[in-house]
Amino acid sequence: MQTELSSLNLAEIETELLAVLAVDTQTSKDRNAKPELALLTADAAVKAAAAAVLSSGEFKGGVNETVLLHAPAGLKARRLLIVGLGKQAKATVNSVRSAAGTAVRFGKPRGIRELAFALPELASLPLAGSVRAALEGALVGDFDPDTYRSDRKDQSVKSFTVAPPAGADRAALEAGFAEGVMIGESQNFTRALVNEPGNKLTPTILGQRAALMAAEVGLGWEVHSTEKLHELKMGAFWSVSQGSEEPPALIVLRYEPEGVTDGPILGLVGKGITFDSGGVSIKPADKMDQMKTDMSGAAAMLGAMRAIALLKPRVRVIAVICAAENMPDGKAQKPGDVQTAMSGKTIEIINTDAEGRLVLADGLTYAKQLGATHLIDAATLTGACVVALGTINAGAFANDDAIYEKFAAALNTSGEKFWRLPLGEEYAELIKSDIGDIKNTGGRWGGACTAAEFLKVFVEDTPWIHLDIAGLAWLEETKPYIAKGPSGVAVRSILEWVRSY
Numbered sequence: 293m294q295t296e297l298s299s300l301n302l303a304e305i306e307t308e309l310l311a312v313l314a315v316d317t318q319t320s321k322d323r324n325a326k327p328e329l330a331l332l333t334a335d336a337a338v339k340a341a342a343a344a345v346l347s348s349g350e351f352k353g354g355v356n357e358t359v360l361l362h363a364p365a366g367l368k369a370r371r372l373l374i375v376g377l378g379k380q381a382k383a384t385v386n387s388v389r390s391a392a393g394t395a396v397r398f399g400k401p402r403g404i405r406e407l408a409f410a411l412p413e414l415a416s417l418p419l420a421g422s423v424r425a426a427l428e429g430a431l432v433g434d435f436d437p438d439t440y441r442s443d444r445k446d447q448s449v450k451s452f453t454v455a456p457p458a459g460a461d462r463a464a465l466e467a468g469f470a471e472g473v474m475i476g477e478s479q480n481f482t483r484a485l486v487n488e489p490g491n492k493l494t495p496t497i498l499g500q501r502a503a504l505m506a507a508e509v510g511l512g513w514e515v516h517s518t519e520k521l522h523e524l525k526m527g528a529f530w531s532v533s534q535g536s537e538e539p540p541a542l543i544v545l546r547y548e549p550e551g552v553t554d555g556p557i558l559g560l561v562g563k564g565i566t567f568d569s570g571g572v573s574i575k576p577a578d579k580m581d582q583m584k585t586d587m588s589g590a591a592a593m594l595g596a597m598r599a600i601a602l603l604k605p606r607v608r609v610i611a612v613i614c615a616a617e618n619m620p621d622g623k624a625q626k627p628g629d630v631q632t633a634m635s636g637k638t639i640e641i642i643n644t645d646a647e648g649r650l651v652l653a654d655g656l657t658y659a660k661q662l663g664a665t666h667l668i669d670a671a672t673l674t675g676a677c678v679v680a681l682g683t684i685n686a687g688a689f690a691n692d693d694a695i696y697e698k699f700a701a702a703l704n705t706s707g708e709k710f711w712r713l714p715l716g717e718e719y720a721e722l723i724k725s726d727i728g729d730i731k732n733t734g735g736r737w738g739g740a741c742t743a744a745e746f747l748k749v750f751v752e753d754t755p756w757i758h759l760d761i762a763g764l765a766w767l768e769e770t771k772p773y774i775a776k777g778p779s780g781v782a783v784r785s786i787l788e789w790v791r792s793y
């Protein structure tokens with residue numbers, strides 16, 4: 293997608309489709325009160341073109357609601373699309389992101405390959421944030437997951453132009469514009485990885501893709517396999533991998549900005565199970581195909597690292613990705629086995645399907661050994677988290693309030709929804725083992741919390757955030773602004789959290 297910041301008045305922009313935003317300014321709580329629509333532009337020609345449909349009552353200005361006008365009088369654009377932002381009081385920069393995505397996804401199936409998007413003029417929507425969000429939304433909206441269809445038609449939007457209000461400070465907008473492109477493309481990088489099926493994205497291939505990306509954006513990288521796992525005594529990580537014909541990949545990416553030699557080192561750890569059959573504790577066939585997405589945490593970290601390399605925050609970051617395939621086999625680990633993790637802790641395997649925490653255990657230990665002072669991990673870790681929070685919020689855990697506060701602040705910018713869940717000694721009790729130090733499941737209840745408590749054993753006192761994205765990594769339904777399939781969740785939040793250091 294070509295992206296551009298226009299310097300023309302809206303009426304002068306020659307394009308297949310010009311999108312403008314509208315809010316409902318009605319403040320009455322009366323359910324029968326009619327919407328009072330306001331177009332978020334001062335452009336007289338656009339206002340005139342939209343006046344009749346806005347007063348007709350057929351468009352309510354609801355969130356991501358659209359109405360299309362052809363051959364709008366007084367405009368060079370061939371079509372005018374009005375996108376609703378909902379109630380004015382609730383409209384945020386995050387609504388602008390969805391609205392831009394909605395405009396792109398409106399155009400795609402209609403053969404529209406060229407779009408212009410009018411940045412909203414509203415005091416509560418800062419322009420720099422809006423331009424960034426618009427680019428993110430447009431790029432994310434443009435992504436469709438049908439990569440392996442032999443009759444695939446390329447419906448992607450070729451050109452996306454953002455039109456700032458007359459008199460806006462362009463220099464201030466340019467930074468937000470560039471950021472939006474880098475972030476949107478990085479989120480799509482993550483989504484493309486998650487979309488790949490297990491046979492096309494083995495741990496080895498994930499390692500290759502990571503290395504290629506790292507070389508492109510100038511990150512340091514290493515990709516290791518079986519030998520290194522043994523050398524580092526990563527008994528927990530290896531126990532998952534041992535039942536697969538596919539060798540594991542231990543991927544390390546380094547972002548070391550020039551001149552930064554002290555301060556924190558942020559460690560990003562990702563669960564990269566390229567396919568989770570459950571192992572010997574095999575999963576039911578129903579929906580097992582979805583377990584190709586079990587590397588979404590790893591993919592989120594890779595996307596975040598890509599964005600970090602491009603946006604260049606002044607803080608050192610390392611990523612440790614633990615990629616493996618979880619398969620049943622004669623050589624696979626068995627329930628009852630005892631494994632020794634890299635940290636020296638012994639783990640009784642109760643269920644081989646609780647494999648994510650095993651690979652993360654050694655990934656977290658290794659990130660600390662590499663110097664990480666603060667840790668964040670992302671994983672499609674538990675079905676229990678999906679039961680608790682549905683597909684609306686992802687789960688977040690932290691062993692330190694200060695680190696969580698920074699993450700919560702990042703959510704305001706990213707617009708992503710995470711809900712903090714508890715850790716605690718009572719949960720830790722549930723994973724004590726009779727034969728060894730801990731067991732890899734804590735029973736049926738509180739499964740997301742006992743999984744987090746398991747990870748905490750390896751994190752120890754290092755400030756740490758754990759993101760359980762099982763419910764949000766894959767969208768079951770298409771939304772107006774994003775296709776169903778891989779969401780790229782957590783990329784933007786992790787990036788903003790990193791930038792806050």
Ligand code: BES
Pocket residue numbers: 568570586643645646647648672673674675676678732733734739762763
């Ligand atoms: N990858 C799954 C978790 C998952 C479930 C991700 C649904 C996405 C959607 C994980 O490895 C797993 O199997 N967890 C088990 C743990 C249990 C055996 C303690 C689970 O949640 O059932």
Ligand code: MN
Pocket residue numbers: 568570644645646647648
């Ligand atoms: Mn599993």
Ligand code: ZN
Pocket residue numbers: 565568586645647648672673
């Ligand atoms: Zn899994």
